[in-house]
Amino acid sequence: MAEKFKAPRGTFDVLPEAMARRELVLRTAADIFSRAGYDWVSTPAFEDTDLFERGVGKSTDIVRKEMFTFEDKGGRSLTLRPEGTAPICRAYVEHGMHKLAQPVKVAYHGPFFRHERPQAGRYRQFHQIGAEAIGSDSPLADAEVITLLSDLVEELGVPGVELRLGSLGSLEARREYLEELKRHLHSREDELSEDVRERIDLNPLRAFDSDHEGTRAVMADAPQLLDHLDQADAEHFAEVRELLAAASVEYTIDPTLVRGLDYYTRTIFSFVCDRLGAQSEIGGGGRYDGLIGQLGGPDTPAIGWAAGMERILLALDEEVAIPGMDLFIAVAEDSQRAKAVALAGELRHAGISVEIDLAGRSVKGQMKQAGRVRAARTLILEDGDAARLRDMATGEEREVEPSGLLELLAS
Ligand code: HAM
Numbered sequence: 465m466a467e468k469f470k471a472p473r474g475t476f477d478v479l480p481e482a483m484a485r486r487e488l489v490l491r492t493a494a495d496i497f498s499r500a501g502y503d504w505v506s507t508p509a510f511e512d513t514d515l516f517e518r519g520v521g522k523s524t525d526i527v528r529k530e531m532f533t534f535e536d537k538g539g540r541s542l543t544l545r546p547e548g549t550a551p552i553c554r555a556y557v558e559h560g561m562h563k564l565a566q567p568v569k570v571a572y573h574g575p576f577f578r579h580e581r582p583q584a585g586r587y588r589q590f591h592q593i594g595a596e597a598i599g600s601d602s603p604l605a606d607a608e609v610i611t612l613l614s615d616l617v618e619e620l621g622v623p624g625v626e627l628r629l630g631s632l633g634s635l636e637a638r639r640e641y642l643e644e645l646k647r648h649l650h651s652r653e654d655e656l657s658e659d660v661r662e663r664i665d666l667n668p669l670r671a672f673d674s675d676h677e678g679t680r681a682v683m684a685d686a687p688q689l690l691d692h693l694d695q696a697d698a699e700h701f702a703e704v705r706e707l708l709a710a711a712s713v714e715y716t717i718d719p720t721l722v723r724g725l726d727y728y729t730r731t732i733f734s735f736v737c738d739r740l741g742a743q744s745e746i747g748g749g750g751r752y753d754g755l756i757g758q759l760g761g762p763d764t765p766a767i768g769w770a771a772g773m774e775r776i777l778l779a780l781d782e783e784v785a786i787p788g789m790d791l792f793i794a795v796a797e798d799s800q801r802a803k804a805v806a807l808a809g810e811l812r813h814a815g816i817s818v819e820i821d822l823a824g825r826s827v828k829g830q831m832k833q834a835g836r837v838r839a840a841r842t843l844i845l846e847d848g849d850a851a852r853l854r855d856m857a858t859g860e861e862r863e864v865e866p867s868g869l870l871e872l873l874a875s
Contacts, residue, residue, distance in 0.1 A: 474580070474588025482777075484786040486591075489620060489776055490573060493593045496615050497571040500608065502595050505570045507551040509577075513541040519550030519755060521726025523666040530578040532588075544577035547725065548594050549752065549768060550759070556598055557761035566599030567766070573773070585743030585775050594749075596768030601753065603700055606731045607707035609767050613735055613747055614713045616771065622779045624738040625746060627714065630721035631701040632728050633693040635754055641692040642668055652682045672720045683720070690719040697730060704731050727752040731767065737779045746779060747771025788838025790817045790873060793845065794830035800845040807843075807866060816873055843869065 471477055478486065497504070513533050520526050532544040545551055552570060555561070561568050573593040580586050595612050597605045610627070617625045632638055649656065649664045649671060656664075657676035664671075672683055693701065708715055715733075723732050732750030740746070749769025756764040791811065793804045801820075808818045819837050821830045827844070834842040834856065842854045845866065853864045853872070864872060 472588070474582035476587065476589075481786060485777055485780075486773060488786070489773060490593065492619050493571070493573070493616055496612055496619065497595065500569070500612060502569045502571040502597075502612070505552065505555070505572055506574065507545070507548070507555055507572070509575065510542045510544050511551050511554065513543040515550050515554055515759070516543055516546060518758060519553065519727060520547060523663065524724055524726055526578060526724060530580055532577045532579055546576060546578045548572055548574075548576065548592060548770060549596060549725075549727070549749075550755070552596050552768075553598070553752075553756050553759050553761070553766070556764070557756060557759055562599065562762050562764060567597045567605055568599055569595070569597045571595045583743065585740055585772070585778055587774060591773035592770040593747075593773060594768060594770035596766060598756070598766040598768075599764055600767075601700075601765035603703035603707055603731075606704040606751065606767050607711060607713075609749070609769060610704075610708060610731075610733055611711050611713055613749075613769050613771060617735060617746065617776075620776065620780065622737060622746065622776060624779070626716060626736055626738070628718040628721055628734045628736060629705070629708075629715045630690065630718050630732050631693060631697060631704075631730055632689060632732055632750070633697040634729055637692060637694045637697055638689065638729075641687065641689050644687050644692070645669070645671075648686050649682065655679070655682050667726075669722045670724075672722045673724075688719045690717070700730055723748065723750060727755040727758070729753045733769070735771070737775070739779045739781065740775060743775065745772075746775050786838070788840060789819050790840055791819075792830070792834035792837060792839035792842045793818060793820045794827060794834060794842055795821070796827055796844060796846045798824075803866075804845055807845075807869070811870065811873070814870055814874075816870075841873075 516531060517527055526546045531546055534542055536542055556568065571594065574591065575589050576592050577589050579588055582588060595609060597609050614627060645668045646664055649668055653661055655678040657674055657679045660671045660674050660679050671679055674680065721732055721734060728750040730751040730753065734748035735746045736744045737746050747769055751765065751767045753765040756766065793808055795801055795804050804820045808820045811818045819839065821833060825833060831842065839856055841856060844852045844854065846852065849866065851864050851866045852861050854861045
């Protein structure tokens with residue numbers, strides 16, 4: 465027998481029922497974005513490798529270990545996008561979007577790719593929903609963007625979510641702090657995990673992320689960035705916190721919060737869910753005031769986030785109710801099938817969702833099928849012009865005129 469194929473490691477197929485749940489999540493996000501004036505955009509699934517090396521940062525795990533990089537037939541190095549912010553900033557610069565009214569507020573969703581070790585909530589192809597507000601350094605933008613994700617989590621009813629908030633300060637303030645942190649790490653080098661020790665000078669902040677026992681002990685005594693913010697950064701952070709409180713968005717300050725991408729400045733945040741295991745972050749993001757300048761554009765402050773579709777669904781534990789069909793048309797006699805086709809066409813054109821039996825089932829089989837497609841009602845066409853309409857929830861039935869059905873269903 466020929467060998468059968470499987471979806472590649474760390475990837476998965478999304479079958480109809482699961483797809484319906486995703487659509488619901490997306491629709492909720494689309495509503496939230498449009499109510500706040502964020503427009504959908506889409507960028508390519510692959511970009512120049514340099515964009516991520518320069519944008520995300522050479523010392524990050526993403527660039528060091530996780531990128532799907534390949535050479536195209538013209539010898540160019542391309543990479544399947546591991547994240548969406550650098551591509552959106554590339555598009556902002558490429559299309560001269562700094563000439564538009566600022567900030568430019570955009571949203572996106574789609575597949576992203578990271579060569580990570582697969583586990584629950586961590587895949588090699590996953591899907592993000594994200595939002596970016598580019599061109600404002602006001603704390604108002606921070607509060608608005610963070611509120612979008614808070615609304616998404618709330619409107620979907622994701623349980624057990626906590627918002628953690630921190631600030632990395634400006635690049636200059638951070639540089640001074642990093643020197644102090646490196647001195648601390650070097651002074652207790654032998655207690656650190658090998659991975660952290662190797663990266664003391666490259667990326668000392670990642671030490672806060674480690675779950676290695678010795679490293680955690682060293683980090684418990686480490687100097688904290690929040691105590692080293694300069695005055696402007698501290699004031700910015702205080703305003704963000706006030707605005708979030710005014711918007712009734714609850715948060716906890718996390719002085720050790722760090723993120724896995726190098727472009728962040730000032731505000732960073734993370735929405736974590738206690739229902740998820742090791743991969744507990746539903747979504748997160750922050751300010752990246754230097755990124756557009758780094759990518760050759762004018763100095764432009766910006767803030768945004770991305771959330772993982774799979775993590776949202778895991779946290780909801782399939783609690784998203786999938787809507788069913790408005791109507792199933794069953795036939796008592798095969799001679800009624802053409803009539804069922806015509807009626808289904810007419811009702812579908814009028815915007816009503818209708819299914820009919822395509823498999824020659826018996827009446828009993830058709831009623832079962834109506835249940836499977838979660839039809840709200842079933843119309844049973846009988847001899848001549850007779851028809852019965854059954855409410856699938858209550859089991860109540862009544863005689864109806866098929867010609868008056870449209871009005872009846874619309875009511
Ligand atoms: P990130 O923290 O790398 O940030 O990813 C955002 C979210 O994507 C995570 O919170 C998680 O839910 C999901 N995610 C990441 N990797 C995986 C994976 N391997 N499998 C499943 N889900 C995953 C960013 O990507 C930034 N671009 C966010 C941002 C936007 N910052 C500013 N603007």
